[in-house]
Every structure is written in structure tokens, then in C-alpha cells.
Amino acid sequence: MSDIYIGIAFSLAGCGLLLLFVGMTTSIREWLFLKSAIVTTGTIIDRREGLNPEGGKLYIYDILFKTLSDDEQKVALKHRHVLEVGKEISIGYQAQKPDKVMFKKPIIPGFTLLTVCGLFFLLLGLLFVFISENFVSI
Numbered sequence: 383m384s385d386i387y388i389g390i391a392f393s394l395a396g397c398g399l400l401l402l403f404v405g406m407t408t409s410i411r412e413w414l415f416l417k418s419a420i421v422t423t424g425t426i427i428d429r430r431e432g433l434n435p436e437g438g439k440l441y442i443y444d445i446l447f448k449t450l451s452d453d454e455q456k457v458a459l460k461h462r463h464v465l466e467v468g469k470e471i472s473i474g475y476q477a478q479k480p481d482k483v484m485f486k487k488p489i490i491p492g493f494t495l496l497t498v499c500g501l502f503f504l505l506l507g508l509l510f511v512f513i514s515e516n517f518v519s520i
Contacts, residue, residue: 387514395507402500409494412484419474421486422447426469427456434462441465447473449480457483 424447434440443459455475465471472486 388511391507391510391514393507394503394510398500398503398505398507400500401496402504405494405496405498405500409497412494415476415484416474416486418476419484419486420450420477421472421474422449423470424457424473424483426465426467426471429465429467432460438462445471445473445483447475447483449475450477453480455480457481459483459485461485 424445426443427446428444430442432440432442439462441461441464443461443465444456445459446454446456449455457475457480459473473483474486475481475483
């Protein structure tokens with residue numbers, strides 16, 4: 383019977399490790415992009431609605447901003463949250479490729495839900511491993 387609990391514990395820890403790896407990979411890529419990006423303010427000029435492949439709605443925003451050389455650039459960005467047309471937002475773009483843009487988050491860049499969930503499941507799985515090992519030895 384204890385083998386089942388240990389198997390569940392290792393499964394939780396493994397799933398947590400996988401989620402943590404994917405979340406950290408995404409976080410590092412986003413952080414590296416924003417670290418070398420030029421931060422500016424853009425204005426949302428249009429919003430379209432689409433379907434998120436993971437389920438739910440996804441919004442596509444057309445954003446207009448000025449580069450350092452005062453050229454106007456229009457890009458499309460996807461986001462899960464509803465933002466109003468005409469709202470000014472903070473974005474980061476690459477100087478060499480101004481069409482490569484990312485929303486600048488107000489919190490820690492790259493901090494994703496996958497990272498938090500992965501850490502939670504990893505710690506929960508390790509806690510279960512510890513409890514299962516101690517429970518078997520009693």
C-alpha cells in the first residue's frame with residue numbers, strides 16, 4: 383500500500399519539475415528579451431477576439447508606438463486579458479527588429495503561473511515522499 387503513496391508522491395514531484403522547467407524556460411526567455419529591449423509606451427488602436435488553443439478567449443491587439451528613430455510602428459500582440467482601445471501600455475521592443483514586441487509586465491519579468499504551479503507541485507510531491515518514507519518506517 384505504501385508503494386502507491388510513494389508512486390503518487392514521485393508523480394506529483396515529477397509533474398511539478400516538468401511544469402517548473404517549462405515555466406522557468408519561458409521566464410528566462412522573456413527576461414532576456416526584456417533585458418535587452420527598449421521600453422516605450424504604445425497605444426492600443428484595435429482589438430479583435432480569437433480563441434485560445436488552451437481554451438477560453440484570446441484578444442489580439444493592434445498597437446502603435448514610436449521607435450527611437452521616431453518611426454511609427456504597428457504590431458499585433460496577443461493577450462488573455464481585456465484591454466481598452468486607446469489605452470497606453472508599456473511595451474519592450476528590439477532595436478534591430480522593431481516588429482518583435484512584448485508586453486512589459488508590472489511585476490517581475492518572466493514570472494509565470496507555470497513557474498508557481500510547478501514549484502507548488504514539486505514541493506507537495508517532495509513533502510509526500512518525506513511523509514511516505516517516514517510513515518513506512520514507523
